[in-house]
Amino acid sequence: MDPLLALRELLWEAAVNVRIKYGRHEYLARFHRSAYLPLYYTEIALFFSVLSLSPQLESSPIWLQDGDTPLKWNLPIGVLYDLHWLHRRNGIEPWTLTLCVSGEGQYPRDTIIPFPSPVMGEVVNYRDTVFQVIINLLKQSCYVLRGNSRAILSMSEHDTKALWKAIQTHDYDMYLTTMRENFDIETVRRLPVKVFSVPLRSYTQLSLSPKTENDEPTILGDTLQEFNSDKLYIQGIAIDDMLSMEVLQVWRQFRHLDNFLYIVAF
Numbered sequence: 122m123d124p125l126l127a128l129r130e131l132l133w134e135a136a137v138n139v140r141i142k143y144g145r146h147e148y149l150a151r152f153h154r155s156a157y158l159p160l161y162y163t164e165i166a167l168f169f170s171v172l173s174l175s176p177q178l179e180s181s182p183i184w185l186q187d188g189d190t191p192l193k194w195n196l197p198i199g200v201l202y203d204l205h206w207l208h209r210r211n212g213i214e215p216w217t218l219t220l221c222v223s224g225e226g227q228y229p230r231d232t233i234i235p236f237p238s239p240v241m242g243e244v245v246n247y248r249d250t251v252f253q254v255i256i257n258l259l260k261q262s263c264y265v266l267r268g269n270s271r272a273i274l275s276m277s278e279h280d281t282k283a284l285w286k287a288i289q290t291h292d293y294d295m296y297l298t299t300m301r302e303n304f305d306i307e308t309v310r311r312l313p314v315k316v317f318s319v320p321l322r323s324y325t326q327l328s329l330s331p332k333t334e335n336d337e338p339t340i341l342g343d344t345l346q347e348f349n350s351d352k353l354y355i356q357g358i359a360i361d362d363m364l365s366m367e368v369l370q371v372w373r374q375f376r377h378l379d380n381f382l383y384i385v386a387f
Contacts, residue, residue, distance in 0.1 A: 126297075128374055132356055133293045137202045138215035141185065143169045143178075149215065153291055154199025154356070155378050157255070158185060158192060159236075159247040160289060166245070169220060179244045181224035182236040191229040192218070195254050197377045203354050203385040204317055252285050255379060262380035263304070265313040265328050272304045288378065296378065306380075312372045316348055316384045331369040338367040350386035360384070 133155050141148040148168050152161060162183055170178040185192045187205040196204075206216040228235055234254065239245050260270040276284070280299050287295035314327040329344055342364030345353060353360045355375045363371055372382045 129297075130293055132375065133291075133296075133378075135199065135356070137198065137206075138213070140215040140217045141165060141220050142217065143220040144173055146172045148220075152198045154197065154202065156198050156288075156291060157196075157251055158194040158198060158201070159251045162247045163244065165220065175222075177224035178220075178222055180239055180241075181222050182228055182238065182245050182247075183220060183222045184228065184233060185218045186221055187216075187218055191221075191232045193233050194251075195234055195258075197379075197383065199356060200317070200377070200383045200385065203357050203383075204319060207354060207357060207385070208319065208352075208387050248289065255285075255288065256281075258379035258381065262313040265311050266306070266309045266380065268310050276303050306373065309369070312368060312382065313380060314344075314368075314372070314382045314384065316345070316386060318348065318350070318386045320350075320387070329368055329372075331367070338369065340364075341366050341368045341371050344368055345384070348386050352387040354385045354387075355382065 133153075135154045136151040137154060139150050139152050141150070146169055148165055150161070150165075152158070163179075166178040166183055170176055184194070190205070192201050192205070202216060210216070223238075234250070236245055236247055236250050256273065259273045263270045263273045280303055283295060284299045286292070287299060309331060312327075312329040312331060314329055315324055316327060317324040325348075327344070329339060331339055333339055341360070345364070355363065355371070360371075376382045
């Protein structure tokens, strides 16, 4: 197998250990780093609903918090883990989160994207909202990469459904096939990158050129000089040994399924 494809598949399968608390109950799980939290919300809500005899957990939107901080579910789980837990983790201790439900408190819609409240008697449909968010992220990254979003906008209904099924079922082969058929990453204009600063609680979105003005490959370390941080992480990996790599190579190897390269700075 191509080493690049092997690494991409390894990153796709990477997971984090999570402990979710609701009242006196706990839910232990392994979540894929490349997935999104709401893809697990239905099963989490059902689990706690049965244990706690609280049917509102399935009929009211839920969210997860790290301490008092609601988690922005439109970021990949791996990025959230790196932002909130990576610098605090102790050995193999799982990332501990708290489950909150809008029926018992105010949904923090000024902080995280809300979900539509269901019709009476129905359960919350998280997946439609997640799908729209991911498609919008792909449009944004596509625009940076190609100067337009046509590759995403012109996808057939069949390929759109295949892409969404691949993300929901975490099927890497289906995801890779669908993206290859609709999107050529060999020729790119600029690279979509998001840098999150933990101390500043802020993020910067970058559009990096693969080449310098002298037509030399752009080096990752040169693009990050403005971020005066002790540690920089990509996919949970300290990037000290990557700083001399071409930014195009790093993007191709470590981007997430929305085609953004996420960097976390401490």
